[in-house]
Amino acid sequence: MDQLPLYRRLAAHYRAAIETGALAQGDRFPSVRALMGRHEVSLSTAVQLCRQLESDGWLEARPRSGNFVRRPRRLAVRPLAEPIAGQAPDPAQYVGINARVSEFIARGRQAQVKINFSSARSAPALYPAEALKNAATRALRQHPELLVSPPSNNGNATFRNALAKRAMANGMLLAPEEILVTQGCIEALNLALRAITQPGDIVAVESPTFFGLLQVLETLGLRALEIPTSPHSGISLEALQLAIQTTEKIKALVVVPHLQNPLGSIMPDAQKANLVELCRANEIPLIEDDTYSALSNDDTPLKALKAWDRDGNVIHCASLHKVLAPGLRLGWMNAGRWQSRVEMLKYVQSRNNEELAQLAAADFIASSAYDRHLRRLRSCLKTQRARTAEAIARYFPTSTRLSEPAGGLALWVELAPGLSSKALFDAALAEGIFIAPGLMFSNSNRYDGFVRLNCGAPYTPEIDSALQRLGEICNKLPSR
Amino acid sequence: MDQLPLYRRLAAHYRAAIETGALAQGDRFPSVRALMGRHEVSLSTAVQLCRQLESDGWLEARPRSGNFVRRPRRLAVRPLAEPIAGQAPDPAQYVGINARVSEFIARGRQAQVKINFSSARSAPALYPAEALKNAATRALRQHPELLVSPPSNNGNATFRNALAKRAMANGMLLAPEEILVTQGCIEALNLALRAITQPGDIVAVESPTFFGLLQVLETLGLRALEIPTSPHSGISLEALQLAIQTTEKIKALVVVPHLQNPLGSIMPDAQKANLVELCRANEIPLIEDDTYSALSNDDTPLKALKAWDRDGNVIHCASLHKVLAPGLRLGWMNAGRWQSRVEMLKYVQSRNNEELAQLAAADFIASSAYDRHLRRLRSCLKTQRARTAEAIARYFPTSTRLSEPAGGLALWVELAPGLSSKALFDAALAEGIFIAPGLMFSNSNRYDGFVRLNCGAPYTPEIDSALQRLGEICNKLPSR
């Protein structure tokens, strides 16, 4: 120990003080000047001490406020288990999932929410507000009649052009005219399902799945068939095959191949190829929801399922809402051999999208600023997910398990055995903390032991103490 | 004759020259200076001569080009007849109206259209481009995070406020929170029908009706029951009563009480009250489509059906798309007792509307410029409809009949007996003239003898010659 430089010995001293609790999480750490006085050391030693503690994760520097104590990381939480794929699935009944989801949403809207872990969204600060504002202002100036002229059919040409260019990086060769602009990915999913199904049809989905999709199915009178899905590699092809063999005809399959919501899984390319082929061979239209792929940690673009599509059986649905600008409701789709039907349905349902947002987005997407923005967004989200995971490790019961997504906005948390997400939801909301209970992600009750926590906002002490409260509630809640 | 002032005698001389064809439609009329020389008259006589001819409709002054000859008006075209209301209607079958409408629309999109009489829209020049552009730019400046922040639930508060204020003038007392902002009136109609019907249900509609509505019904799997409708006073309550008594249960009724599309009829207030009561008594949800009421000739706001609604049975759907700005897809609705279901469906179908357009519109609507704009728009449309009606009188076969709407964008033309709108459509499109054939306005073939002509663009020589060509084609087409 004595051979260590002075600042390292001091660091060990302070680390011990934190571990024993003498210095608590959130305490202000002595200033450099105070350290110099207290330990009679040089400026450079005091600075090195702080740097060391910070890089080890025991201190947090807050701009203009000084350094603050962080509690040590515990060992990482256990990852989630793989689902059991070898059982024939029951077609989930029409169980009023929609009423259930809508009730959770409504309760969140009514409550005094202080911390929202429920919505899958990132903070405005993570998006290019200024550049988009300028692009929109420019578009207004360059097209003085924009707001009083009827919008272009199926979308603005420049925007569709920019989208087609970006789609190439994801392995899709689309002409701009093959792209239909929609009100976000959610409208694209509605249109895709309306184009290929009839009320009463069975639609296969991942399990667990994004509750927005379950709402779409329910309001269209469709029945969801839930297919076990791996938190690592996505939908189980084995389970899907079994479902195809054992249940009523599946009229469509909806998957989120990249950063699945809520699991965060990413399908390996080989598996994507097999899925596309399996659907083709069984004449099951495959709807791909690509809302999140641009948010993966890795800057290399992920290949869309559509890239393997040879005969128009894949409907690709995508969105800029979470990637470029939450204030713009911009999505798009290519519906393969259903393209003209989908164009007709879009026109009948909501007419062509307004053009201003499309022009502003086209401008930004075509510039190099877009990739810079994405890299920054990915890295912010990565940090935010890591901080949230640490907090869960620190505050939640040790038997808690956690997803390890390689990107995206959220973590999927398996609560300690016996805990109910509904009970946690109720108790948390009473304190202004809004979470998405696992019950929302299935037509069944099988995910009541899970919650989805959004990590879209920069990590703050308020978020930290909300997570601490959630952990405390988990520790107090009775097991079922 | 000699007792008439000189300028009147000269006017009679020129009128005769025009009537005999010595001076043809579109010829340049001698300048004031030339008239002074030719007839050796004073400046004031020459000016009075021109004024007289102009006010009698024989001359047209074109700014900075001089005066041009107009052919005389013929006697007004005969107005449309009343429908026969006393027959029990057949429930129209599911006859693929949608494929038919979509085919006509697609053919128009593919053709080289030079003159578009088909779409119900006004020219961009009739809308406040500059003011809206400034309002949008201001909104961007005042809300720098607008484009990167999630849009407000159900619509922007300021916008809903402005709408609620305006709705008062139409007899509706709505709290801003009772207004749901939608993607135009078309989305509102979709949501209203989705909220209250199931596939297979019968929905009563006016006959003829707006083809967009027939497309909505078809894509939702609903069956249209067409109720005879008067070109003057709107839907026939007698016929509706008969339908209620004689057909399967009617699950909803959709009406356009003001400036019905395509007839242009306006329901008298007493009849509106009776309709609301009839629907209440028979438990038929009443969907009101109020797309056009702000375009009536009369500046006094028309009373919405919703104004008579006492128990939430009326769903009011409205739009700014044709009234304020064709580049904005802004509609709104109040769904009475289905409000929360409609809010849920809107969220599931397309999420909340973007806010920028709402803020720009709110700004403009709340200013006195809005009423000034509406007055100007109404008067432009009135002139344009009058000029189109004159041209029809001049160029079409004498047995042609015509609607006489007190506002709006379009005229509904009953072709000479035996002429087919389909044949006229084909022949006209071959010459780049795009019309809406009567076939598009019903599930039946009963309006093949009609066409709808849009009058939304300022009258030009090109429009005039297109109408002349239509008249010539009508004169040449074989009778069925």
Ligand SMILES: Cc1ncc(COP(=O)(O)O)c(C=O)c1O
């Ligand atoms: C998987 C998935 N698809 C679609 C959507 C909706 O996308 P948008 O906001 O573009 O309509 C979401 C948003 O929560 C999502 O998580």
Ligand SMILES: Cc1ncc(COP(=O)(O)O)c(C=O)c1O
């Ligand atoms: C009667 C009627 N309702 C609704 C619409 C659609 O309105 P919006 O453009 O606001 O969706 C139209 C447009 O043609 C119409 O004529």
